[in-house]
Amino acid sequence: MSASQEPVINVQAVSKWFGSVVAVNDVSLQVFPGITGLLGPNGAGKSTLLHMITGKASCSEGEVTILGQPARDNPGLYRSVGVMSEHEAVYGFQTGRQFVEFAAKLHGLHPVSEPVDRAIGLVGLEDVQHRTLATYSRGMRQRMRLAAALVHDPQVLVMDEPLNGTDPRQRLEFHDTMVHFAEQGRTILISSHILEEVESIATRILLMVSGKLAAAGDFRAIRAKLDEQAYQVRVVTDSPRKMASALAGTDYVDSVSIGENSELTVLSRNVASLQRSIPQLAQEHGIRLLRVEPLDDSLESIFSYVVDR
Amino acid sequence: MSAIFWVSIRQLTGPWRIVLVLLLAALPVGLAVIVHFVADDDPSFHRDFTTNLLDHMLITGILPIITMALATSAFGNELEDRTLGYLSLTPLARWRIFLPKMLASLVICGPLLLISGITATLLGFDGEVRPTVAVAVALSVGVLSYSAIFTWAGLVTTRALPFALVYVLLWEGVISSFIRGVDYLSVRGYTLAIMSGLDKPSFPALGEQVIEFPVAVVGAAIVTVLFLFLGVRRLRRMDVP
Numbered sequence: 001m002s003a004s005q006e007p008v009i010n011v012q013a014v015s016k017w018f019g020s021v022v023a024v025n026d027v028s029l030q031v032f033p034g035i036t037g038l039l040g041p042n043g044a045g046k047s048t049l050l051h052m053i054t055g056k057a058s059c060s061e062g063e064v065t066i067l068g069q070p071a072r073d074n075p076g077l078y079r080s081v082g083v084m085s086e087h088e089a090v091y092g093f094q095t096g097r098q099f100v101e102f103a104a105k106l107h108g109l110h111p112v113s114e115p116v117d118r119a120i121g122l123v124g125l126e127d128v129q130h131r132t133l134a135t136y137s138r139g140m141r142q143r144m145r146l147a148a149a150l151v152h153d154p155q156v157l158v159m160d161e162p163l164n165g166t167d168p169r170q171r172l173e174f175h176d177t178m179v180h181f182a183e184q185g186r187t188i189l190i191s192s193h194i195l196e197e198v199e200s201i202a203t204r205i206l207l208m209v210s211g212k213l214a215a216a217g218d219f220r221a222i223r224a225k226l227d228e229q230a231y232q233v234r235v236v237t238d239s240p241r242k243m244a245s246a247l248a249g250t251d252y253v254d255s256v257s258i259g260e261n262s263e264l265t266v267l268s269r270n271v272a273s274l275q276r277s278i279p280q281l282a283q284e285h286g287i288r289l290l291r292v293e294p295l296d297d298s299l300e301s302i303f304s305y306v307v308d309r
Numbered sequence: 310m311s312a313i314f315w316v317s318i319r320q321l322t323g324p325w326r327i328v329l330v331l332l333l334a335a336l337p338v339g340l341a342v343i344v345h346f347v348a349d350d351d352p353s354f355h356r357d358f359t360t361n362l363l364d365h366m367l368i369t370g371i372l373p374i375i376t377m378a379l380a381t382s383a384f385g386n387e388l389e390d391r392t393l394g395y396l397s398l399t400p401l402a403r404w405r406i407f408l409p410k411m412l413a414s415l416v417i418c419g420p421l422l423l424i425s426g427i428t429a430t431l432l433g434f435d436g437e438v439r440p441t442v443a444v445a446v447a448l449s450v451g452v453l454s455y456s457a458i459f460t461w462a463g464l465v466t467t468r469a470l471p472f473a474l475v476y477v478l479l480w481e482g483v484i485s486s487f488i489r490g491v492d493y494l495s496v497r498g499y500t501l502a503i504m505s506g507l508d509k510p511s512f513p514a515l516g517e518q519v520i521e522f523p524v525a526v527v528g529a530a531i532v533t534v535l536f537l538f539l540g541v542r543r544l545r546r547m548d549v550p
Binding site: 051054055056057058073075076077078079081083085087089090091093094102103105106107108148 | 312313316319320390391392394395396397398399400401402403545546548549
């Protein structure tokens with residue numbers, strides 16, 4: 001993005017409060033073509049912000065524009081904007097195809113068959129399109145909802161936790177679809193509370209913590225900053241000393257301690273390498289892994305870290 | 310618009326709701342049939358009984374309750390299931406969302422109520438056309454006004470049904486029956502006045518009790534348009550869950 005480039009989504013000093021609870025506090029941000037990830041722990045205000053960006057909710061203060069137009073009370077804008085909300089509810093009595101056709105009709109498309117075929121093809125659900133949505137798995141429903149959000153070929157796509165309920169293969173397909181979309185010059189804003197979910201897709205990220213924008217910018221720069229943060233992981237095995245020794249021998253583990261009940265607490269600044277290597281080390285040394293879990297609620301601690309800095 | 314209409318029809322025709330509505334609509338017909346075949350042949354008795362049946366059972370009770378059960382659910386279902394976003398995050402003008410929702414409830418409960426009222430009137434008035442037409446027109450106006458009110462109510466609160474029930478029982482049922490001035494602000498009052506105004510000789514018992522016919526027509530039109538406007542405005546201004 002160049003400095004002179006107009007933002008596609010422009011959020012100006014937006015706040016939202018419900019009674020005495022401030023959900024979003026004086027947030028200003030800009031979103032440009034490409035894929036932007038909106039990250040934050042649960043309760044950070046991501047969904048409320050997305051509701052205001054998509055015009056679903058009014059701003060208590062400030063304003064949001066998309067493509068230079070006000071996002072609120074502006075139905076015509078939805079010709080260029082596709083929205084996939086966090087709620088997974090659908091009309092269970094409709095088939096997947098009827099659901100996408102319904103979205104196409106509401107967006108004024110005529111005839112609908114070609115765009116519906118294209119949208120369903122994009123999410124790879126041609127085989128089950130004539131089954132009722134009530135019989136779909138959670139992941140299939142999410143993909144059909146994505147097809148409905150894409151059916152009118154929007155310039156801007158806003159998605160709230162779109163990967164909920166999807167399996168790794170579906171995530172990969174989702175990733176490809178989004179990258180393909182972004183390559184066409186479109187603007188995609190994806191929210192998630194799971195860092196790794198957005199890491200592989202987004203080129204820019206917006207970090208929200210406690211209703212405020214904690215950081216915004218190039219993903220790699222923020223990721224590098226995040227990598228300075230040490231993570232604590234609890235590892236339970238049938239051979240704790242052997243595992244501790246194996247872990248201590250790697251260059252991405254800062255410290256390993258053996259606590260009560262022989263549980264290991266591992267401190268690392270490279271959680272991705274740690275996650276990959278624990279099962280490998282266990283296999284190599286013939287150790288049986290009983291439990292591996294993060295000790296700190298990782299995103300919250302990461303965000304606190306970023307905010308504190 | 311037709312896409313929303315048909316989805317709404319499908320949403321509103323759940324088996325339990327339809328059975329309940331059918332049973333309620335069948336009540337006046339059942340009573341009219343029993344009286345027609347059991348009571349003696351005094352025509353004035355049949356007319357008085359039918360007038361009371363139409364006033365106290367159909368127009369005061371069944372008309373608002375059936376319309377309420379369907380119209381509050383038109384948007385109530387969407388809010389409860391959190392599917393309203395599928396309708397509102399589209400380029401459709403807001404009236405093109407509200408109107409088909411209201412029409413869907415109207416199309417389901419209107420014919421049922423008309424069949425119920427027309428059948429009861431034909432039986433009680435020995436097949437006379439004029440009172441039957443008066444009842445049909447009055448019920449059509451009543452169901453239209455109630456649909457607008459209750460469709461709006463379903464959009465304003467997820468607890469529209471209990472609120473609407475209190476409104477129907479207290480305002481339309483008790484208060485408007487005993488305090489004459491309230492009829493000027495009551496759909497029941499408009500419905501009865503239109504019925505009486507279209508055929509005064511057939512409904513002499515209503516003559517002195519109801520408000521003026523032109524006032525009723527204008528009142529019903531104002532209520533319908535007002536709640537249509539409020540519903541569309543609500544759709545524009547509300548935060549979609």
